[in-house]
Amino acid sequence: MRDVAIIGIGMTDFGELWHDSLRDLFVKAALAAMDDAGIAHLDSMYVGCMTPGLFTGQEHIGSLLADYLGQAPVPATRVESACASGGLALRCGFFEVASGASDLVLCGGVEKMTDVSGGRATYALATAADQDYESFHGVTFPGLYAMIASAHMAKYGTKREDLARVAVKNHANGLLNPHAQYRMPVTVEQVLSSVKVADPLNILDCSPITDGAAAVILCPADKAKKLAKGRAVKILASAHATDTIALHQREDLTWLKSTAVAAEKAYKMAGLKPADVDFAEVHDCFTIAEICVTEALGVVKRGKGGEAVRSGYTARDGKFPVNPSGGLKSKGHPVGATGIAQVHEVVTQLRGEAGKRQLKKARRGLTQNMGGSGGSAVVHILEVMR
């Protein structure tokens, strides 16, 4: 396999973008990434998108987006793994370049979520759960993560305030991100007194409904230095794992096994330990998710995810910053775009171009993108190329 690098990145602002269609969102992000890389032609493209059919009525978007990007007849593939669709699109492109089949591949993600009502959006998202044995009974995604929270609190004594602190930290980071949907600070008290969604989770524990798109350009690492003029980032590892999509079928409700397995494979592929990574962008679709993910990634020990946020370990100025972009919580969560937006942030940090939210130490960063309540997980490790 050839080494693979990222030579261009682009994303739209995240938010309720009433005037932008699915195709326009994608094309804006894709053009930004192609301009950043200084290229006008692609060999192929992959697009992560969870459910354009339920959110907009449109399927067959691989061809649609290639056409509107002015790149048809290049091969274009839509990739779906619920909220991990974006991360998985990157992994597909990674293999296409690594194999030698293509040199210039765009990996993007997009979701247009605000064309439908809140109830319809909740329904669309709940299709990532087991339709016959979870969604049928009336559970929602906040409900599934709320049950994980209830089990984590019972097993490890995690405090309600610890969940709130994840939101406080990520909003503080998102405040400095010009692309973020919610650039506002929140306090523990505000989180605790916000509208209840699924106990113990309140609205400020949940990532929002968001429109947005992101894209990156891949090429072989040996061509990247010349093409990216010193701003290239190498993909050290790409790993993916699955688990039962029905939450109740897992032995330990608090343990995100797909994330743990993907992370273990990624560390092995990169020849690294968790301590060799400087920071991470992780899938904080709900505050409890970030707590469980930091444990599954080996950043902290099992049961210590709450303590990590309480002590400031995962703060922007902490030992291991998590979600310097603001995470899904503050930046927004256009589901199919999220996995690529995480990579966008890690590349921005590795290049030293993150402005006010720039981390002091950013040589290697990790992304963790998760589908459903943990039925799939994709982990990438990226390193700056010198």
Place this chain on the structure above:
Amino acid sequence: MITPPVVRRNTPQRYRLEANKCAKCGKVFFPPRLVCDACRGRKFAPVTLADTGKVVACTVIRTPPTGFSDLSPYCMGIVELKGGTRIQCQIADCEPERVKIGLPVTLEFRRVQEDGESGVLAYAYKAVPAR
């Protein structure tokens, strides 16, 4: 989706808690599976799940999906049945906020959601506090 074929197909599980058990290693599956995920065995014997158990995780749903708005707020839980199999269902007949991990429950046959577009009623199990 609540359409006649879906309702008919799921009836053995939703109405009668029919599961299956791996002939080789004894693992129980609900719904029944064709391959055992523990030993990859393909021979199974039918078994019926117990209808009593305890709550191992729970939440109160306050922003329901379409089809559940007339029930909101309602309690959803993961119930570990006697024998060890876990299922997910609503926990009814009590104040949703008062359901706690460890609560002993019994499964009862109930209507689960509003009529869908096809007008078919969706019945299945719900848990209620053990009496």
